[in-house]
Amino acid sequence: MLKTFPKGGVHPPENKLSANKKIEILPVPKQVSVPVSQHIGVPAKVTVNKKDVVKVGQIIAESGGFISANIHSPVSGTVFKIDEVTDTSGYKRQSVIINVNDDEWDEKIDRSEELIKDFDISSEEIIKKIQNAGIVGLGGATFPTHVKLMPPKGTKPEVLIINGVECEPYLTSDHILMLEKGEEMLVGIQILMKALKVDKAYIGIENNKPDAITHLTKLVKFYKGIVVTPVKVQYPQGGEKQLIKAVINREVPSGGLPIAVGAVVHNVGTAYAVYEAVQKNKPLFERVVTITGKSVKNPGNYLVRFGTAVSDLIEAAGGVPKNTGKIISGGPMMGKALNTTDVPVAKGTSGILIMPEEESKRRVIKPCIRCAKCVDVCPMGLEPFLLMTFGEKAMHKSMEKEDVLDCIECGSCSYACPSDRPILDYIRLGKNRVGAVIRARSTK
Amino acid sequence: MNEVITATIITVSSVGVVAAVILYWASQKFKVFEDPRIDKVEEILPAANCGGCGYPGCRNFAEVCVKSDSLDDLFCPVGGNGCMSSVAKVLGREVSEKDKMTAVIRCNGAPQFRKKTTHFDGALNCTIQSDLYAGETACQYGCVGLGECADACDFNALHMDPITELPVVTEANCTGCNACVVACPKDIIELRPAGKKSRRIFVSCINEDRGGAAKKACAVACTGCTLCFKECEYDAIVIENFLAYIDPLKCVLCRKCVQVCPTGAIWEVNLPPRKAKPAKETDKKPEEKKEVDLIKTAKENITENKTVDNKQDKKNKTE
Numbered sequence A: 001m002l003k004t005f006p007k008g009g010v011h012p013p014e015n016k017l018s019a020n021k022k023i024e025i026l027p028v029p030k031q032v033s034v035p036v037s038q039h040i041g042v043p044a045k046v047t048v049n050k051k052d053v054v055k056v057g058q059i060i061a062e063s064g065g066f067i068s069a070n071i072h073s074p075v076s077g078t079v080f081k082i083d084e085v086t087d088t089s090g091y092k093r094q095s096v097i098i099n100v101n102d103d104e105w106d107e108k109i110d111r112s113e114e115l116i117k118d119f120d121i122s123s124e125e126i127i128k129k130i131q132n133a134g135i136v137g138l139g140g141a142t143f144p145t146h147v148k149l150m151p152p153k154g155t156k157p158e159v160l161i162i163n164g165v166e167c168e169p170y171l172t173s174d175h176i177l178m179l180e181k182g183e184e185m186l187v188g189i190q191i192l193m194k195a196l197k198v199d200k201a202y203i204g205i206e207n208n209k210p211d212a213i214t215h216l217t218k219l220v221k222f223y224k225g226i227v228v229t230p231v232k233v234q235y236p237q238g239g240e241k242q243l244i245k246a247v248i249n250r251e252v253p254s255g256g257l258p259i260a261v262g263a264v265v266h267n268v269g270t271a272y273a274v275y276e277a278v279q280k281n282k283p284l285f286e287r288v289v290t291i292t293g294k295s296v297k298n299p300g301n302y303l304v305r306f307g308t309a310v311s312d313l314i315e316a317a318g319g320v321p322k323n324t325g326k327i328i329s330g331g332p333m334m335g336k337a338l339n340t341t342d343v344p345v346a347k348g349t350s351g352i353l354i355m356p357e358e359e360s361k362r363r364v365i366k367p368c369i370r371c372a373k374c375v376d377v378c379p380m381g382l383e384p385f386l387l388m389t390f391g392e393k394a395m396h397k398s399m400e401k402e403d404v405l406d407c408i409e410c411g412s413c414s415y416a417c418p419s420d421r422p423i424l425d426y427i428r429l430g431k432n433r434v435g436a437v438i439r440a441r442s443t444k
Numbered sequence B: 001m002n003e004v005i006t007a008t009i010i011t012v013s014s015v016g017v018v019a020a021v022i023l024y025w026a027s028q029k030f031k032v033f034e035d036p037r038i039d040k041v042e043e044i045l046p047a048a049n050c051g052g053c054g055y056p057g058c059r060n061f062a063e064v065c066v067k068s069d070s071l072d073d074l075f076c077p078v079g080g081n082g083c084m085s086s087v088a089k090v091l092g093r094e095v096s097e098k099d100k101m102t103a104v105i106r107c108n109g110a111p112q113f114r115k116k117t118t119h120f121d122g123a124l125n126c127t128i129q130s131d132l133y134a135g136e137t138a139c140q141y142g143c144v145g146l147g148e149c150a151d152a153c154d155f156n157a158l159h160m161d162p163i164t165e166l167p168v169v170t171e172a173n174c175t176g177c178n179a180c181v182v183a184c185p186k187d188i189i190e191l192r193p194a195g196k197k198s199r200r201i202f203v204s205c206i207n208e209d210r211g212g213a214a215k216k217a218c219a220v221a222c223t224g225c226t227l228c229f230k231e232c233e234y235d236a237i238v239i240e241n242f243l244a245y246i247d248p249l250k251c252v253l254c255r256k257c258v259q260v261c262p263t264g265a266i267w268e269v270n271l272p273p274r275k276a277k278p279a280k281e282t283d284k285k286p287e288e289k290k291e292v293d294l295i296k297t298a299k300e301n302i303t304e305n306k307t308v309d310n311k312q313d314k315k316n317k318t319e
Helices: A123-132 A145-149 A173-180 A182-196 A210-220 A240-248 A268-280 A310-316 A373-377 A384-392 A396-401 A412-416 A423-443 B002-029 B036-044 B058-067 B080-091 B126-132 B148-152 B179-183 B211-217 B227-231 B256-260 B279-283 B286-302 B311-318
Strands: A023-025 A031-035 A059-062 A077-086 A092-100 A159-164 A201-206 A226-231 A263-267 A286-292 A300-305 A324-329 A351-356 B101-105 B158-160 B167-169 B189-193 B200-203 B237-240 B243-246 B266-269
Touching (some): A023 A173, A031 A077, A059 A092, A123 A268, A159 A240, A173 A182, A173 A210, A173 A268, A173 A286, A182 A226, A182 A268, A201 A210, A201 A240, A226 A240, A263 A268, A268 A286, A300 A310, A310 A324, A384 A396, A384 A423, B036 B058, B036 B080, B058 B080, B101 B167, B126 B148, B189 B200, B200 B243, B256 B266
Parallel strands (some): A159 A201, A201 A226
Antiparallel strands (some): A031 A092
């Protein structure tokens, strides 16, 4: 039997429409607006001025603290202005707007296609390189990678788990990356293993990607310590805690980090970015983005420079189809609807999903019938219906007691609810408020 | 039969007597001394338990009043100055008068001025919506119109207007308890001194975008054009991040800023109708005037409490 997490989970229709589409390179647009806050943590500080000439890969904003990341110019040209631009969060954030001129790369970047397998640098140097390259978790959470590579004192990483699950329906960017850049990715994994000083790595891949599993299983023979682990197709298999449970059968304690059970999880996209940063000196300024949807003419996977407008990407896939209800950044389960297509692609944009009107509408909210379906599907073993009620009634203490902070916001409860109740909305609200209460308490 | 009744009566009453003795002894032995003034102060307080004073309830506030040395930092917004002076009398202390505060809504973006660009179909809660994205309109600062402030109000002083989709303050009921200010995720509601005869002037907008973007998103936004700033002779207006703010302590209610505001973002409340103006005023560009008029008449239609004198203006023009 295939490995999986034991509690809950759902299986939405997979709809991997762009699964067999090769990575296409999206032409560089005429203007890009690069937000300085593309990661979790402190926004980066802009280091360029208006009218400055920048090259591809040149640093334009420096990390603003420990949990923060550098931002590099994705294009060459002149800085047009530094202004506030609406990003995928729906709010205006500081951005560097660059007028594109030619495509001149920084000299340090190795642009050859050649695979460089050998590396001979220390763990500290690797982490420094990753930090300088501004790499963040490319699975969607955008947590700075270098922080994850520096485990807190008293903890020791034992295994590295690489997340190639891609459990979100529709999205295929990680899948295609594993197929096309598999070897580079494996080198990246070895670099990560060296940085963490571990000798074991597992690549968890959902069973609906048999080609990726066979391809990587063939390749891992030449790389010591890496094992491919196929896992069952079940959402949210790609959740950090679920994947750890499925692959190495260890349970992260409530409120704890994966390092508490000796595991560190990185996405396949991150592993590839690490390879490029360490072996090719290439900072993170582009990524593979899936553009998909049932009504989209040419769903596909595009290599996109950050700062490119989502509208350009949609144009490449055949324009916004008629009868579009929502355009979502990310997957259908955890993604976020955009309020305009004039937002830039950022480090966390794993896909753009276009949903037709009839599918995107929320249905009328009906009363809870106490069927406990949400309890059945919750992968964290919580009671979503109860948390939702507490959230509505602003009962923060009760929420805290019911471990609301363990919620991973996967949305399985809202998906399974036969009464179409906005369970996750209220849990998220409660989580924010409980978080604020706890922070206030700790500062006292 | 009689024996049973007598036995019962004797047993029950003896149990009662024993219990009474124990309870009396316990009440004397474990007596907790409490300042009797706390009860007195609590009686004076309005018993709204709203938390407007910053303490969890009226009893708690009374305790703090009795224990602290001065009443300067303590104020019950619901009871107001009268209540506080009675409290001071009980405690034999002095208290200074404080201005009555009232909530004002700093958003004017009714749907006819602020076009909706998206439709939100999630849970109907202001905080949830503003956590997810900037709102249904192109203005990321404005009211989202789902009425969390009205739910938070314990005094029936706030309700949502179904036409403007904005909250409306019923000033007579507003105690200035701050509950709506805390509830609003967009920080639209501000507590301002109610002013003499409840007259006040404020900027009903918190849009910090540049003029063009603000105007594009909402016809009645403050664009930071600085006209009011230049007009004000009392340094009461500050412009920061393309947004004007009128300092209520410096404002003398001369109303000049209200007249020059091209978008009608500055509101005057409870001020008497304006007297007829000299003919020079009408020499402005006709187009601009028209727009202001439209906004003002619309504003008049959508407000309850606020008397904006436009009819007079119009008459002047037609004459």
